[in-house]
Amino acid sequence: MSRRRVAVEEKEPGLDISSLIDVCFLLLIYFIVTSTIDAEERDVNMALPSSTPSSSDQAPIDSLTIELDGEGIVYIVADGLKEPLDTNPEEKGVPLLTQRLTLYKQAAVAAGDQPVVQMNIDGEVEQQRVLDCLNALAKLGIDRVTFTDLIN
């Protein structure tokens, strides 16, 4: 009886991927351990007066002055008169200020000018209240904002 065996079965090349799986687990554990769920911080932008070039060939529209007192009350100053707008510091949306800024911006755009806002802020007002006003400006896309006490 022939004991000739069938041709030796070809051994297919194999790939041992157990190390790869170990590395994958390690990477996964690393990312799980190091990741944290944090709220993302965002920006409210402002450019200081020196960076905004003044165009001499264009008569600028009268700037709007916003005043913020130590209690967080928002005023608009126009023609020497100080008019209180949002008197509740808890109201973050500053609706009356937003309304006035919208009208001012529309008038500026209709006149072919850029709206310019000056802010006169009491040093004792809370940071959050200042950001409420800056947020209203950012919402309307008014980016030419200056703080009056930075200009000498």
Place this chain on the structure above:
Amino acid sequence: MDMSPMIDMVFLLLIFFIVNSNMVIVKMDKRVEVPVAADSLQQEDANGRIVVNVYEDGTLRDANANVEFEDDNALIDYIDKERQKMENFGYPPTLHLRGDRRSVFRHSRRVIRAAATARVDQVRFATYQTNKQYIR
């Protein structure tokens, strides 16, 4: 036991974490509770940021919260040095002001004035978009 679905899950989770992780370039000191501004913009370019933290009690510290600025000259020196460093790297220097929402504005104004003196005229106020962080 067929391990292939488990390996597929591992790859999926790995890809999820790789894709969702962000390189945080701007350091955030959690002791500063930044204000909330619903219409704030996403941070686009974190390069060139000169971070100054303003704490609730008016203390001013640098990005790592190690150095406290006792007077305006120290603050101006720090901002000026950082400005030069950023300019050497080719980034436009920007003041990244992380003011605590309960601090009074005069402390932040000090920082903005110092930045103006040090010839940094772009200011970014750090804010959250919602107040979820503050609802416990």
